[in-house]
Amino acid sequence: MFDICKEQSRLGGSQRMKKTVISLLLLLVFSIFGFQCSFLERTENVEEDFWENPAQLDLDEIKKRGFIRAIVDNSSTSYYIYRGRRMGYEFELLKNLASTLGVRLHLIIKSDIGEAFQLLNKGKADIIAMNFAVSEERKKFANFTVPLGSMGTVLVQQKRSDALTKPIELEDKTVFIQKDAIFKSQLCSLQRNLGISFSIIEEKGDSDYFINRVVKDEIEYTVVDKVVALVNSTYYPDLDINMEISPKEDVAWAIRKNSPLLEEEINKWIKSKDKTGYIRTLYAKYFQNSKNSYFRTNSPFSSLAGNSISPFDDIIKKGADNLGWDWRLLASLIYKESRFDTTATSYAGATGLLQLMPVTLERFGVENPNDPLESLMGGVNYLKYLDKFWRERVPENNERIKFILASYNVGHGHVLDAWKLTRKYSKNPQIWNDVSHFLKLKTNPDYYLDPVVKSGYAKGHLAVNYVEDILILYDSYRVLIEP
Template sequence: MGYEFELLRNFATRQGLELRLIVSTGLEESFRLLNEGAADIIAINFEYSEPRQKYAAFSKPINEISTILVQRKRAGMATNFEDLRNAEVTIKRGTIYLDKLMALNDSLDLNIQIVEVDESLESLILKVVENDLAYTVVDEDIALVNATYFDELDVDLSISSPSHVSWAVRKNAPQLLETLNDWIDRIHRTGFQAVLYEKYFLNKKNSYFRNSSAFSSVSGGRISVFDDLIKEGADRLGWDWRLLASLVYKESRFDTSAVSYAGAVGLLQLMPVTLRQFGVVNPSDPRESLSGGVNYLSYLDGFWLERVPDNNERLRFILASYNIGHGHVQDAWRLALKYGKDSGVWSNVAFYLERKSKPEVYRDPLVTSGYAKGHLAVQYVSEIINLYESYKVLVSP
């Protein structure tokens, strides 16, 4: 899933090509893979610069993006350039952000202290969230999507006017460049690119659908119109029906037509591959959606049964796996084992899952599923358990 993935998939499909994705660790590696022939396109937002022309040929502009200051919302935060006088701003090494900040320094004499580090943009943003850094700078799209996940982030201050950004191909691939440019013209003409950008970066309510909720009003001993179906599913799982209702509310707010930004559908927000695997033909049908979701939960229960014998602890592993995938949770489980923690206790595993966005964690040889915003899955588990505790007070078993 993702903005660049959907664009690349559309390009590959239209050209009758098989798409193979490489997740690069940085710009230097990207250019190296490109020029070695291991990759054909770098789908990164490149602003044109003379030095970069040495390493690749660049497409027509695929978008227009500003550069954004990322900071925590707080009293006294920077709301204009003058507020950055003598401030320290940490940026990813080798990016165009250095030139942008130096231009600010030159034009306004701000004396911004620029610190370049070899860390990912996501890692720097997370350090701002955790208050380890005051400021970083990223592209507008990256800023917007992270502000969707982290309410405490402010991304309102642009440090540059919007600039055209492009993708890169090898210099010895003129036919690929021509085809890519024709396709870029097409996605702008048809509005496909604009629709995708809206989907991933501008519609915050949609993109954060699975991780936001307000408490539902409860009266008369009922939670939803689907209580009877939920009770049937809970009986199959051996769960308190109010717990399953908490999960359904968290996923869809009891809306059978709900569709997440990632393409998950129905009451229990199953992805297309999961729908097929667990026998759901019509995800808008509440009975089918609940049945498929219960089948998936039952599968996850079986997956964790021997690893986490305690029922209460295992429940949290199941919920986290439902949200982020059991591969990511299993990575955290392995790390807990590696460091001598009791891997059958959720809090021990949650500690490592929360850190799966850090390079030193997701690059550990024991981690097979890679990077993840694991803190969101930990938050997801906590929110469902809290909602369940509220339902227990308000609704009879």
């Protein structure tokens, strides 16, 4: 957490060793009891300069691969799962941005800001969408977009007769904050300006985590963005969020320094969405509609409050056991098909949780498609049939699941055609990436009229997107919902 002092480099051999020992002792003390800003001001970062040579990756490469990777955190204002649906202020902004860029959105969920900057510079992510207050220190790690808005910060404590009302009352107190957040420098400025001393303890975790610790009386004080505090105070009425730590300042997203085309395109998008009022509307949805926010974040079907995806989790788990799948993968398929609506009926006549056509319902013994368990098990039996169909052709389980999902969407005959084309053109028919290429080509008469093709024309690109949608959703379920 802490580094060796700058003066150390000017010491002689024995002095340097003595200084190192002292610093290590200080590290132990402050790791246990927190730190004060006077100590931090004499230190510098001696970690590897991961930001010096960022990965060479800009907008052209992102468009070529077809998706953009963004880092968000799992919080009531950024990104979470509610009744199977992905939600959050940052998520909806990013989804709109990806659509504007003509690419798909892949999310990376992190609360560790330092790790997020490392992933960005290593080329493992393209944007950090965490609404950063821009500081000179952070400009060392990345470039920042034009502002998406502004946020202030407040102290969060419980409502008590001895609750703090003025910053000067922080004297000798201990404040817990998110590691690598801007709150540290704000608190240090407060100490300098007021001439007071208090301890600051940095830990990993997002703002919701620290607020929950205050609610549970595990810690007395934390500091978070004011809008996050306001959202949490709607469903934790015993929170006191009245003390301002820092007034409003602009917040932005981070991008790699050597991605000027991406930066330019994002800035153009932000200005456009700000002009149309889209950002303000989205802000109101998540930060100003406290009633809706309360229900979304406190529902047992929210990844923030419970560990359930839908009211049908128990029977989904039963079906997944029968199928040999992770139940969260089956839940992802069901959400994609019906949004967990047992009465849903498609324009083509498909019904039930897994949207089975009448001929399939009859084939797999489903008499009442509106009965959740009966409908689900009919779909599971169909998935088992598809698994058996592909098992010898695609022995590896993780790859075979993609073939099964595509077959569920477009029919296994069309996927088999793509599999045959893959063999014909000397690609690997056991790898979905190769087969999906030819499935997308089934809109082209040069391919769907090929003699090896038996099922003819198909909008294969829709099936490929269908598979990716389910796997992206599954990835979120897997990270946010326990098995």
